[in-house]
Amino acid sequence: MPSRKGLRPLVVTRIRPESSDILSLELEHPGGEPLPPWEPGAHVDVQLITRQQRQYSLCGDPGDRFRYRIAVLREEPSRGASLYIHGHLREGRTVYVGEPRNLFPLLPAERYLLLAAGIGITPLLPMARELERRGAEWSLRYAVRGAERLPFRSELEELGDHITLHSRDHAPRLDLPALLAHPTLQPGLAVYVCGPARFTDAVEEAMREWPPGSLHLERFEPKAGIVRPNEPFSVVCARSEKTVEVPAELTMLKALEIAGVELPGSCLRGVCGACAVTVVAGHAEHRDSLTSDEASSTVYPCVSRSLTPELTIDL
């Protein structure tokens, strides 16, 4: 069961339906104190009274230091948290919230294309506002199933004709291969993408030939991939001079925890970045959904393992 260490209690001050299947929640400090700052693209861990913990993108106004806003999709089938929030959570209740973490920051670029599908609009909405505020050249393509499933309608309308909606009611369909077919015609373009796995996978596929660094992805779900059978290995903690055996049936994170080596964990699925640690020696087998470079020296021990009999980490 996840602990509440590092999480602060916040009060749910407003729950509002944003579409037929999305609720937004506003969260405030019970004593009216300011909350830690954040930038577009950031997410927070949210733990419910049921101790279920999930990650949600912050989708409000980063300039408002007294309020966080998140949005929650009614998932079917639900992993539990979505069912609880949609069915039982009420205004006035407390949830436990971690520090904002940003693995999806807006980096300098000549021009920006934001691509969202469904609930994937949440990190991109504050990005769009920020780009508009900066006077940047940007556009957003948003795919939703139908008008009744379009959240934040008035906020999107305020952003004017930078936004193109693609839904059954607003033809045409978003044709990703056509939109992303010619990288050479779109120099200096940074593409930011968020949405369900089939959407992010389709964008990744369509951008295979683009220059490295053009694509910025945020995944909510673990990336599907070929996973080798688990092999046991040793993890050496360089700073604490501890060696921990990781058997095939345990994750590296769990083995470290049992050995008394503390490392924060949140999603436990390789999508949130909470457990990141640096590899000092050996070769990690990256099984997370955050690493795009197999040679990366950052490893996520909640899912990743080792290709070498020994992996030394900076811990």
Ligand code: FES
């Ligand atoms: S706990 Fe989320 S990436 Fe490891």
